[in-house]
Every structure is written in structure tokens, then in C-alpha cells.
Amino acid sequence: MTGRRIVATGTFDILHPGHLYYLKESKKLGDELWVIVARDSNVKHKPRPVIPEEHRLAMVAALKPVDHAILGDKIDMFRPIEEIRPEIITIGFNQLFNEQKLEDQLRARSIASRIVRIGKYADGDLCSSRLVVQRILDKRCHDLHHPEHKDH
Numbered sequence: 612m613t614g615r616r617i618v619a620t621g622t623f624d625i626l627h628p629g630h631l632y633y634l635k636e637s638k639k640l641g642d643e644l645w646v647i648v649a650r651d652s653n654v655k656h657k658p659r660p661v662i663p664e665e666h667r668l669a670m671v672a673a674l675k676p677v678d679h680a681i682l683g684d685k686i687d688m689f690r691p692i693e694e695i696r697p698e699i700i701t702i703g704f705n706q707l708f709n710e711q712k713l714e715d716q717l718r719a720r721s722i723a724s725r726i727v728r729i730g731k732y733a734d735g736d737l738c739s740s741r742l743v744v745q746r747i748l749d750k751r752c753h754d755l756h757h758p759e760h761k762d763h
């Protein structure tokens with residue numbers, strides 16, 4: 612007998628504890644956590660990822676709550692879902708999907724998965740890939756211009 616499959620999705624460009632929280636909470640909803648990692652070419656709703664898709668996939672696959680990680684489809688986002696047939700698909704707190712619309716699209720493809728929205732990690736000051744990139748830029752630019760004030 613196979614366990615209850617859960618699917619989580621995202622870009623996972625620069626990993627941080629907010630990602631771990633989302634994946635841990637997703638895993639709690641079932642037995643087997645599958646993660647669909649967004650293809651480089653599909654990340655159009657924000658700055659393109661810094662880290663190439665194969666590297667992002669390798670890092671996500673190594674995380675404790677993750678049982679299987681795959682790169683998404685380049686064209687049809689429902690194709691991996693049709694293969695995995697998860698009971699639940701989790702959506703992160705800042706993912707731009709409407710739950711009802713997504714469920715309607717799934718039903719139109721004869722997929723019965725439920726959508727569950729996961730909340731925001733509470734301790735999340737630097738828990739955003741974009742903020743980490745911004746912090747690297749700020750700190751390193753500052754170091755370049757003020758080498759006398761470098762931390763180390």
C-alpha cells in the first residue's frame with residue numbers, strides 16, 4: 612500500500628528556514644512529500660533565479676522532510692500532478708495562486724487533489740530568497756566601498 616502523497620512547489624532559489632517550515636508543515640499532512648521545483652524558464656513572476664534549476668533541485672532533494680524532488684514540466688504544470696496523483700497540494704503563504712481556481716483547473720483534468728495553504732514562518736526576518744540576495748548585495752557593496760569597516 613502506498614502512503615498519502617503530498618505535493619509542495621516553489622522556486623527554492625536560495626534556501627532559508629521559511630522553506631524548511633513550508634516543507635515540514637506540508638509533510639505533516641501525509642506520508643510521502645513530493646516537491647516540484649520550478650523550471651528556470653517558468654520563473655517570470657519575479658527576478659529570474661540566481662541558482663540554476665539542477666542545483667536548486669539537488670538542494671531541495673537533500674532536505675529531511677523531502678521524499679522525492681523533481682523538476683517541473685516546462686510547458687504543462689499539471690502533467691507532474693497527473694503522474695504523482697497527490698491527495699493534497701500545498702500552496703505557500705506568498706504563492707500567487709487562487710485556491711478555488713486551481714481546484715477547478717485540477718477537476719477539469721480529472722485530478723481530485725485538495726489545495727491546502729500553509730502559513731508564514733513566524734521567525735522570518737531574513738526568510739525570503741529575494742531578501743537574502745538583497746542582503747548579499749548590500750553587505751558586499753558596503754565592504755567594497757568601506758574595506759576599513761569589514762566584519763572580518
Ligand SMILES: Cc1cc2nc3c(=O)[nH]c(=O)nc-3n(C[C@H](O)[C@H](O)[C@H](O)COP(=O)(O)O)c2cc1C
Pocket residue numbers: 620621622623647648649650651653654682683684685687688689690691692700702703705706707708
Ligand atoms: C500544482 C502546481 C504545479 C506546478 N507545476 C509546475 C511545473 O510542472 N513546472 C514548473 O516550472 N512550475 C510548476 N509550478 C510552479 C512553481 O513550482 C512555483 O510554485 C511557481 O513558480 C511560484 O513560484 P514561487 O512560489 O517560488 O514564487 C507548479 C505550481 C503548482 C501550484
Ligand SMILES: Nc1ncnc2c1ncn2[C@@H]1O[C@H](COP(=O)(O)OP(=O)(O)OP(=O)(O)O)[C@@H](O)[C@H]1O
Pocket residue numbers: 620621622623624628629630632633657702703704705706730731732733735738739740741742
Ligand atoms: N518565510 C516563509 N514562511 C513560510 N513559507 C515560505 C517562506 N518563504 C517561502 N515560503 C514558501 O516556500 C515555497 C518556495 O518559496 P520561494 O522559492 O518562492 O521562496 P521565497 O523566499 O518566497 O522567494 P522570494 O523571496 O523570491 O519571493 C513557497 O511555497 C513559499 O510560499
